[in-house]
Structure formats: C-alpha cells, structure tokens
Amino acid sequence: MFNWFKRRRNEDTSYETNEDWVKALSAPVDEKAVGLLRKKLIRGLKPALYKYVDRELDQFVEDVAQDALIKILDNIHSFRGESKLTTWAMKIAVREGLTELRLKKYDDISIEDLKPDDDSREVFSLSVASSEPSPERSVHESQLMEKMMKIMNEELTEKQKKAIDALMIEGLPISVVAKQMDTNRNALYKLVHDARLKLKNRFELEGINPEHMLNDL
Amino acid sequence: MELTKKIIRKLLTAVKTTKPEEIGCDDCFEELQIFVELELSGNSMQDAKPLVQDHLERCKDCKEEYQVLLAALNSLYNSP
Numbered sequence: 001m002f003n004w005f006k007r008r009r010n011e012d013t014s015y016e017t018n019e020d021w022v023k024a025l026s027a028p029v030d031e032k033a034v035g036l037l038r039k040k041l042i043r044g045l046k047p048a049l050y051k052y053v054d055r056e057l058d059q060f061v062e063d064v065a066q067d068a069l070i071k072i073l074d075n076i077h078s079f080r081g082e083s084k085l086t087t088w089a090m091k092i093a094v095r096e097g098l099t100e101l102r103l104k105k106y107d108d109i110s111i112e113d114l115k116p117d118d119d120s121r122e123v124f125s126l127s128v129a130s131s132e133p134s135p136e137r138s139v140h141e142s143q144l145m146e147k148m149m150k151i152m153n154e155e156l157t158e159k160q161k162k163a164i165d166a167l168m169i170e171g172l173p174i175s176v177v178a179k180q181m182d183t184n185r186n187a188l189y190k191l192v193h194d195a196r197l198k199l200k201n202r203f204e205l206e207g208i209n210p211e212h213m214l215n216d217l
Numbered sequence: 218m219e220l221t222k223k224i225i226r227k228l229l230t231a232v233k234t235t236k237p238e239e240i241g242c243d244d245c246f247e248e249l250q251i252f253v254e255l256e257l258s259g260n261s262m263q264d265a266k267p268l269v270q271d272h273l274e275r276c277k278d279c280k281e282e283y284q285v286l287l288a289a290l291n292s293l294y295n296s297p
Contacts (some may be wrong), residue, residue: 043296044289052285083250087290091250094286102278141222148225168231169224174242174278186243189276196235203232210233217226 021085025076034069040086041065041093048094052101064100068093102173111166111180144213155202160195163188236271245272245279253286257294 015021015033024033045061053060072089079088152161159181166177167188178188203210252269273280 040293044293047292048285048289083254086293087254088250090289090293091246091253091282091286094282094289095246098278098282098285145222145225148228152228164228168227171277174276185278186241189241193235193239193241196232197237199228199232200235210229214226214229214233217222217229 018079018081018085022076022079022081025073025085029073034073037072037086037089038065038069041068041090044090045093045097049097049101052098061097064093064097067100068096071096099175102175103179106172106176109172109176111162111170111172111177141217144216147208148213151199151202151206155198156195160191160198163192164195167192231275234275238268239275240268240272242272242276242279245269245276246282249279249283249286253283253290256287257290 015024015036021033021037024030025037042061042065045064046057049061049064050057068089071092075092079085156164163177163181166172166180167174174185174188178185181188183191200210248266248269252266255265273283
C-alpha cells in the first residue's frame with residue numbers, strides 16, 4: 001500500500017519543469033507523460049467548453065485532447081519555454097476544439113449564399129438599401145451612404161468585399177470563412193486589414209473624417 | 218452586400234480604428250500563452266503585449282480562444 005502511494009506520488013510530480021515535459025514528449029515518447037498531459041487537457045477543457053457543446057461533452061473533449069496531443073507531439077520542438085508547457089499545450093487544444101465546433105456549427109452555410117440573388121456578374125457589388133431620402137433618412141445621410149458605397153466599390157477587390165461581407169456584416173467565424181475561401185485565418189485577416197487600410201487612406205486623401213461621418217449618421 | 222446605416226456604422230468604426238502595424242492571427246497565437254500567463258499572474262497585458270491586446274479586440278475568433286483558454290487554465294491550475 002505504501003509503495004503504491006509512493007509510486008502514485010512519483011507519477012504526479014515527475015514532470016514539474018518544462019525540461020522534464022519536453023524530454024518526455026520528445027522521441028522516444030514517454031507514454032506516461034502523454035497520459036498525464038491528456039488528463040490535464042481534459043481537466044481544463046471540460047469546464048471551459050461545456051457551454052459550447054450541447055451533447056456528449058466527455059466524448060468531444062476526449063477526442064479534442066487526442067487530436068491536440070498529436071499536434072503537440074509533432075510540434076514539441078517549437079515550444080520555446082516562454083510559458084509553462086501545459087499552458088502552451090492547452091492553447092493548442094483550445095484552438096483545436098473551438099475550430100472543430102465552429103466548422104460543425106456552420107457546416108450548412110455557404111458564403112456564396114450571401115450574394116444577392118440576381119444575375120449580376122459582380123457578385124458582391126455594393127448598393128444602398130435605398131438611396132432616396134425618407135422620414136428615417138435625411139438627405140445628408142443618404143449622401144454619406146452613397147459616398148461610402150462609391151469608395152468601397154472603387155477601392156476594394158471582389159475578394160475583399162466578399163471577406164468583409166462574411167466576417168464583418170454576417171459575423172461568421174474567420175476559420176469558417178477562411179476554409180470556404182480556400183485560404184487560412186492569417187491570410188484572411190491580412191486581406192481585411194489591407195482593405196481597412198485602403199479605405200482609411202482614401203478617406204484621408206478626400207479629407208473625410210470617419211469620426212465626423214459617424215456623428216452625422 | 219446591401220449597405221444599411223448599421224453596417225456603415227460598423228465599417229466606419231473598423232476603418233477609424235485601423236492601424237498600419239496590426240498583427241495577424243498567427244502572430245497572436247504565437248504569443249497567446251505568454252499573454253494568458255500574464256493575465257493569470259495579475260500583470261498588465263496591455264503594457265506588455267499591446268499588439269496582442271489590439272488583435273484580440275478586433276478578431277472575434279482569437280478573443281474567444283483566449284477566453285476559453287483562460288477558463289481552461291483557471292480550472293487546471295486553481296482547482297484542487
């Protein structure tokens with residue numbers, strides 16, 4: 001009994017430093033370390049993800065931990081020791097889990113469906129809901145909207161308009177839009193950042209202050 | 218894309234706050250473990266990692282990942 005207790009204590013305390021973990025998770029991999037890390041990932045993921053998973057949380061979290069472990073072992077050489085190894089590993093597991101959930105949630109939504117249902121070849125051409133002044137919209141406001149529409153149509157590529165529509169207007173997750181646009185999250189973020197910069201520069205050139213425009217709307 | 222007042226407000230706000238030196242999702246992910254440990258230790262992340270903080274305010278997915286990571290680590294490190 002005493003020996004068993006002692007052995008258990010050793011199991012739980014034998015990977016206290018990052019160096020211990022990295023050594024154990026590098027080839028030849030120490031299966032005991034992998035098992036312990038799996039337990040830790042599951043212990044953190046379960047309470048953090050329960051709000052996002054409507055059924056079979058245990059199975060989902062176990063699958064995520066397993067997929068994350070494969071990535072962790074594959075990338076152990078890139079761990080730079082700037083945090084606890086368990087923090088770094090949990091980061092990988094969280095992204096794995098949330099990406100899986102997002103892709104599943106929006107599985108039946110196509111960003112191509114967001115385009116206007118017409119025969120226009122310019123899929124994401126911009127238009128105002130109505131350029132006519134109305135009781136709800138002053139002449140000045142309509143002019144602002146026309147101006148904005150013109151600048152966006154002149155400055156942005158079709159790809160940028162499509163990305164802005166899906167991300168900023170429809171509010172779809174960036175991982176979902178990236179997959180559908182056959183790119184990755186980082187490239188998509190950069191695409192939209194470039195679009196925002198183009199609009200900002202054009203505003204400056206034309207002496208338009210977005211703050212004033214916001215106040216006028 | 219049909220521009221409505223609400224959408225234009227959203228776009229204008231995004232354009233107004235755009236900075237030339239923003240980081241992308243990859244750079245944010247690279248630093249997230251450092252950022253989250255600063256938060257867990259009660260230090261100011263804004264001072265230490267302003268570009269990561271800025272990205273998290275703009276990118277819904279990265280922010281969600283950060284919040285879930287924080288919750289997971291709180292459970293792992295702080296529960297008995």
